[in-house]
Amino acid sequence: MIKVGVFGAGHLGKFHLNNWKEIKGVELVGFFDPNDAIAGDVQNKYQVRRFLNEEELMDACHAVDIIAPTNIHFDLCEKAIKKGKHVFVEKPLANTMAEAKELVNLVKESNIKLQVGHVERFNPAYLSIRDLQPTPMFIEVHRLAQFNPRGTEVSVILDLMIHDIDIILSIVKSDVKNISANGVAVMTETPDIASVRIEFNNGCVANLTSSRISMKKMRKMRLFQKDAYIGIDFLNKKTEIIRLKTPDDIDSFSFDLDTSDGKKSISISNPQAPEVNAIKMELEKFCDSIINNKTPVVSEVDGYRAMDVAHQILKKIKLNSITN
C-alpha cells in the first residue's frame, strides 16, 4: 500500500483528492492546506484528514502530491526529497530555472521518483496517436482560454503554453535551435497572449499561439509530416489523420485525387480515443513507476526541459518589449 499525502486542496487539489480515493493500492493519509476556509470545506466534503503541520503529513507518507501555487513547489519538493519521499508535483516543476536544476540534482542523488503534472500526456486524444510516433516537420498549436484569475501569478507561457511545449518536446526528437517570440500583457503584469516559433535542429518548426484572454476555448495541435496530417483536439478529445492511403487503411474513409503522376488515394481516419480519466491515469502511472522502479512518464528532466524552453521564450518576449 502506498501512503499518499496531498499538499494543496484548491481547485485542482480537489480533483486529485477524489482520484486518489479511487486508486487501488493507495492509502490517502490526509492533506495539508494553510487556508482554513478551503481546508474546512474539503474536510467536510471529502472526509479526508486535515494535517495542520506539513512535516507531520510528509513523515506519515511514502509519496507526496503537490498541488500548491507554483512559487511553493520547490520548497515542498526539496523537503519531501530530502525525507526520501516520492513526489508528484504539478506543472510547472518550479518557479525558476535555478530551482528546477536543483530539483533535478536532488532527484539524481536520491532514490525517489518524481513525476510532473503535464496531464496532456494522458489526454485520450494524444494517447490515441502517441504510438504512431509522429515525425512532424511543421506543427501548429492554438491553446486559447477565457480569462480566469486563477493561475495568473505566472505568465501564459508557464500557465498554458507549457503543456504544448512538453508535448512537442516529447514528439520531436531533436534539440531546439532557435526561438522567436512575442507576447502582450493585457490583463495582468505578465504576458497573457503570446505567439512563438520554435525551430529544431532536424528542421522541424513549431508555431504556438496561447491566450488566456480569449472569447472562446480551443486546445488544438496540428502535425504535418511527409506522409500525413495529424490533428489533435485536446479539448474535445478527438483526433483526425489524413494521409496517402496504404493497404492498412481498411476502416478509413478515402477518396481519389488526380495528380501529375496519376491518381492518389487519400484516407481520412479518426482513431478511437481511449475512455480514460487523464488525472487518474497520471497518478496511477506515478504509482506504477514507484512500484516497478520505472522512470516516470513525465520525469523531472522532462519538467526541466519544458521549463527551459518556456524561460527562453519569456526572455525573447522581454527583449522584444524593451526594443519596441
Ligand SMILES: NC(=O)c1ccc[n+]([C@@H]2O[C@H](COP(=O)([O-])OP(=O)(O)OC[C@H]3O[C@@H](n4cnc5c(N)ncnc54)[C@H](O)[C@@H]3O)[C@@H](O)[C@H]2O)c1
Ligand atoms: N496540470 C494542469 O492542467 C493544471 C491545471 C491547473 C493548475 N495546475 C497547477 O496546479 C497548482 C495549483 O493550481 P490550482 O488551480 O489548484 O490553484 P488554487 O489556488 O486553486 O489552489 C492552490 C491551493 O494551495 C494552497 N496552498 C498555499 N500554500 C500552500 C502550502 N505551503 N502547502 C500546501 N498548500 C498550500 C492554497 O491555500 C490553495 O488552496 C499550480 O501549480 C498550477 O500551475 C495545473
